[in-house]
Amino acid sequence: MNVKDNVGFTNAPNNSQIFQKPESIRSRQLVQRSLSTLSDFSIEKDSSDRSTLLTVTLPHSPTSFGQFIAKVVDISPVLDPSERDINRTFLASPSDFRTIKIHGLHPGHHYSVSVIGRRKGESELIKEERVITDPIAPDFASRNASIVSSHTNITLRALKPEKALQVRISLNN
Incomplete structure (x- = not known):
């Protein structure tokens, strides 16, 4: 040391x-926890909606924990704290105790996700990861959107999806 x-x-x-x-x-x-124990837990964006859903996969083998909890904290770098999501806690579904489905997240936000195991009234932090949800593009096909082009300029107007954080939008031709 x-x-x-x-x-x-x-x-x-x-x-x-x-x-x-x-x-x-x-x-x-x-x-110190062994790496094999930590590898049994994974935190991933859900393939059905990578901008608002996460899935925490729990160990398939029995553990000494009676319950698993996923704590989600919005750590997005924003100027106005009101743009941040609220802190939330999720439990494994009674129908599928091997996963915790995290829903209702906001596109483009930065989250800290902590997996906590509970046994005999005590909690233990098992794993913590930072995740950035995928951003979503403004809907240029909506009624309020417009695309105006001139000889030297193209102007795109659309409403930003509510609670979405996006620094830049790239357009490719």
């Missing part, structure tokens, strides 16, 4: 670094 400015650096199996003060390392036991 290298010690610099009273902070210890420990390389975890996923190449991330855990920063803790040396005295706290002595005072409590550190438990």
